[in-house]
Amino acid sequence: MIQFIIILFGLTMLYVSVTTRIESYVKAIAAQGVILFLLVLFDYGTTNLPNLIFLSFETLVVKAIAIPIFLMYVIRKNGIYREIDPYVTNHSSLAITTAIFAAGFYIAYWSAGTVSNIRPFYFGISISTIVTGLFIIISRKKIITHVMGYMMLENGIFLLALSIAREMPFIVAMGVLLDIFIAVYLLGLFINKVQDSYSDTHINTLAKLKD
């Protein structure tokens, strides 16, 4: 059942790589938050109750509810709920993500045989999620998709932490949360303040930024 849930996590990334609507990205991020919550709840296996409560809060409230709502707010406010403008075609995006996931399964297979003390399935999917997140960041033009790619990358890192450590250190969870906070903060700052001078939130316009 746990593997079933992790597969669904991978599928959200595959969906993200091929969808053309920004709103679908937000939905995928929310779905990933719910999946991480389920994983923490059912497969974390900790005896440390405050830690479990903190992680549940982080995944369900922050990742699955607060951030998607904020992203939707930014999207609505700026009227950018259109297409995502990738540099590559959707077909090649899908092909690359598929290759990344096949490689992720290979990594899971390799780690199952070689590395002890690791949950290979988490490991493979999290590595491929991180790489796909990076790929989304480099292959999309709009700034908001960069931040959302970063969110997915962070979700992958969260999954990676679940795979390596039975007991995820509190400091790791805090670090991830801080990263997300900064990313969303920067996004809000950028979109709400810089929007006035630059109507289009394309990264092409950033190249023209001069003093």
Added chain:
Amino acid sequence: MMITIINIALLLIMPFLFLGFINRIKSRWAGRKGPSIMQPFRDFMKLMKKGEVISSTSSFVFRLAPSVTFAAVITAGLIAPLAGGKSVISFEADFILFAYVLGIGRFFTVVGALDTGSSFEGMGASREVTFAALVEPAFFIIIASLGLISGGLSFERIFEIAKGGDVAILVLPLGIIALFIMLLAEGCRVPVDDPNTHLELTMIHEVMVLDNSGPDMGFIMYAAGMKMVVIGALIANLVIPAAFPLWASLGLMIAVQALLAVVIGTIESVTARLRMTHVPQFLLFMTAISAIIISTVVLFIAGGIK
């Protein structure tokens, strides 16, 4: 013997109920009471009694096409495992015949459409073939990877054995999603094609049958429903445990098909058709999933991810 009769009866009756149920779900979403679930059957009987109008420019191919398509889909239905995981006809590598029998049906629909000489229908035919070419390899990869796990070569054996073990739980969600995309594409349902629109530039399957009328039209409608039931049966076989007694698995089969109808009706009510340029992406998603399935399966056979 018993199981054969049940399966044939299921194959013949279910398409009407399936179509009727989808329509009922759609009308519920729209806030209407909706037609009776048996309405597709009544439509079919009405069409059977009607005469036909056949264009003077078309040849015997046009008259042949709907019957051949219908026969092809019935044959595919006999090969696919229905209740109890048993097929009416089963032999080694029958899934290849399954895919190509559906291919023959599609070929005759396309040829029949081209025979009318209408440019609309030619366009629809071109699209149909393009999209079918995207779906077929993915189908083969999925069934082949299931066969790889189970070591069986016929549908019955593939689905019987593929359900046990660790790898099954991985392949299951992916396989269900991929086959569901195939169901939508082959059944000409909403994200790919809209069964309700006639005479529009954006459609695929409906445009190919614009010239058909009377009993031929009835057969085409029946075949479309049956195709969905047959592919739905493949999905159901992924879910239903092999060791179930016949009546339980029969009930589960009907339940899964009803659930599929609910999902299809919901999708049709809440989403719009994809733009034509986006349909290949939707279908290639299935190919991507099948690539992941086969990589998983190969790695499991090589040693396993524990």
